[in-house]
Amino acid sequence: MRRLAEAPEFGAEEEGLGRLLLRVVREMRTRFDRDLERVGLTAQQAEILFRCSRAGELTPKQLTSLLITDNAGVTRLVDRLERKGLVTRRASANDRRSVTVRLTRSGTALVPRVARLAHAQKRRLFSGLSAAEQEQMRSLLHRILDNVGPAA
Amino acid sequence: MRRLAEAPEFGAEEEGLGRLLLRVVREMRTRFDRDLERVGLTAQQAEILFRCSRAGELTPKQLTSLLITDNAGVTRLVDRLERKGLVTRRASANDRRSVTVRLTRSGTALVPRVARLAHAQKRRLFSGLSAAEQEQMRSLLHRILDNVGPAA
DNA sequence: TCAAAATACTTGTCTTGACAAATATCTTCC
DNA sequence: GGAAGATATTTGTCAAGACAAGTATTTTGA
Numbered sequence: 001m002r003r004l005a006e007a008p009e010f011g012a013e014e015e016g017l018g019r020l021l022l023r024v025v026r027e028m029r030t031r032f033d034r035d036l037e038r039v040g041l042t043a044q045q046a047e048i049l050f051r052c053s054r055a056g057e058l059t060p061k062q063l064t065s066l067l068i069t070d071n072a073g074v075t076r077l078v079d080r081l082e083r084k085g086l087v088t089r090r091a092s093a094n095d096r097r098s099v100t101v102r103l104t105r106s107g108t109a110l111v112p113r114v115a116r117l118a119h120a121q122k123r124r125l126f127s128g129l130s131a132a133e134q135e136q137m138r139s140l141l142h143r144i145l146d147n148v149g150p151a152a
Numbered sequence: 153m154r155r156l157a158e159a160p161e162f163g164a165e166e167e168g169l170g171r172l173l174l175r176v177v178r179e180m181r182t183r184f185d186r187d188l189e190r191v192g193l194t195a196q197q198a199e200i201l202f203r204c205s206r207a208g209e210l211t212p213k214q215l216t217s218l219l220i221t222d223n224a225g226v227t228r229l230v231d232r233l234e235r236k237g238l239v240t241r242r243a244s245a246n247d248r249r250s251v252t253v254r255l256t257r258s259g260t261a262l263v264p265r266v267a268r269l270a271h272a273q274k275r276r277l278f279s280g281l282s283a284a285e286q287e288q289m290r291s292l293l294h295r296i297l298d299n300v301g302p303a304a
Numbered sequence: 305t306c307a308a309a310a311t312a313c314t315t316g317t318c319t320t321g322a323c324a325a326a327t328a329t330c331t332t333c334c
Numbered sequence: 335g336g337a338a339g340a341t342a343t344t345t346g347t348c349a350a351g352a353c354a355a356g357t358a359t360t361t362t363g364a
Contacts (some may be wrong), residue, residue, distance in 0.1 A: 017278060017286055017293075018180065023220050024293050025177040027300045028170065030352070033319095034303040042319065061342060068175050073321060075344055080319080097329045097342040125299050126169060133292060134169055140281065140289050141169075141176050147277050148179045151186040182322070185349090194349065213312060225351060227314055232349080249312040249359045310361070320351080330341070 032121050039113050040084065044069070044077055046114045049086060049103065053111045057102040059092065086110065184273050191265050192236065196221070196229055198266045201238060201255065205263045209254040211244065238262065 015023075032043045041049070044067060051066050052058050058066075060074045067074060078101055081087040086107035092098035103111070126134060167175075184195045193201070196219060203218050204210050210218075212226045219226060230253055233239040238259035244250035255263070278286060 016274065017290060018274065019220065020290060020293050020297075021173070021177050021180070024297050024300075025173050026220060026351080027297060028173070031300050031303055033352085044320070059342080060344095068171065068178060069321060070323080071343065072323080072345080076320080079344095092342095095330070095342080097327095099343070120304070122168065122170065124301070125296055127299055128295060129292065136288065137292050138169060138172060140285060141172050143280060144277055145172075145176050145179060147279055148176075148183050149276070151183055152272070178321080185322085196350070211312080212314095221351060222353080223313065224315080224353080228350080231314095244312095247312080247360075249357095251313070305364100306362105307364090308362080311359080313356105313358085315356075316354085318352090321349085323348095324346085326345075327343080328341100329343100330339105332337100332339075334335100334337090 028121075028125060032117075035117050035121065036114070039110055039117070041110070041114065044073075045081055045086075046118065048074075048077055048081060048101070049107055049111060049114055050118065052087065052101055052103050053108065057100040059098050059100055061098070063101065081107070180273075180277060184269075187269050187273065188266070191262055191269070193262070193266065196225075197233055197238075198270065200226075200229055200233060200253070201259055201263060201266055202270065204239065204253055204255050205260065209252040211250050211252055213250070215253065233259070 029043055036042060036046055039046075047067055048063060051063065055062075060071060060078065063074045063078075064071045067077070069077075078087060078089065082089060085104055087101050087103055089099050089101055092100050129137070181195055188194060188198055191198075199219055200215060203215065207214075212223060212230065215226045215230075216223045219229075221229075230239060230241065234241060237256055239253050239255055241251050241253055244252050281289070
């Protein structure tokens with residue numbers, strides 16, 4: 001995921017909230033992915049780097065709960081990072097079913113740049129939104145999330 | 153996309169607005185995809201069906217502006233619908249570079265069920281949100297969207 | 305007129321997301 | 335102790351999103 005195609009409305013009636021949400025998230029993501037191109041990462045990969053950097057090491061299971069994807073997705077994200085030489089997988093000491101993901105030296109070296117980009121993105125996106133507005137947003141989103149529920 | 157994996161927070165500090173947005177959109181999408189399984193469609197495919205049904209026929213270019221994806225994505229979505237026998241592609245009359253996508257009889261037959269599912273989804277998601285709250289949400293989202301801007 | 309630029313679509317490639325099924329390793333509890 | 339079930343990870347498959355590059359056709363403009 002990188003640059004986003006232009007999407008200049010066609011059947012210009014009012015856009016539904018659902019579609020608007022979708023569009024916002026997609027553009028956020030694409031924009032961030034594009035910014036991250038300069039360090040050769042994607043948003044998800046950067047998240048893993050960042051989390052591992054803070055925690056020292058994490059298992060795929062732990063990463064799964066942090067990344068909003070499933071365990072299979074994490075496996076392959078880690079695969080890519082491993083191929084890039086940014087993380088290593090080691091068997092867990094106490095539970096041999098498990099694995100610990102840990103940054104390599106060059107992975108660690110990338111973290112400050114990633115953090116800087118992430119911080120810039122966050123500042124940019126929510127600039128102009130007061131703390132109260134952000135809180136309002138958060139609350140509305142949580143209510144929607146509760147409404148999603150299980151499939152019918 | 154179908155069922156969503158459980159994601160029970162791990163490093164339970166406050167979740168950022170960006171992540172929350174991502175999570176909400178993903179669960180909305182996955183839930184809708186799952187509901188649509190019973191008619192053998194995905195959310196994007198359903199959108200094409202629905203749009204073509206209302207417009208009579210649409211070109212990929214028009215669909216691209218409606219679907220929040222790029223032209224390549226539309227090509228392949230239409231491919232899948234064509235394989236399922238739900239739409240046809242015909243050369244455009246006046247511009248032979250172009251193509252018109254039109255529902256087949258069985259595509260048309262599916263529309264009411266899709267519309268019903270879409271309507272149910274919309275009602276469910278935003279139930280409990282007042283019109284004012286939805287408007288507030290919409291406004292905040294537009295502001296974020298404006299903040300995304302072009303890549304640095 | 306007719307070559308160059310623009311436009312509409314398609315195809316190729318990589319990354320991700322979701323789910324099912326397979327494998328390896330614990331844990332339980334008879 | 336050892337079978338049955340639970341858990342952690344991986345692998346396979348399909349749909350999608352983004353972008354680049356290719357093809358066919360139309361439009362521009364020298």
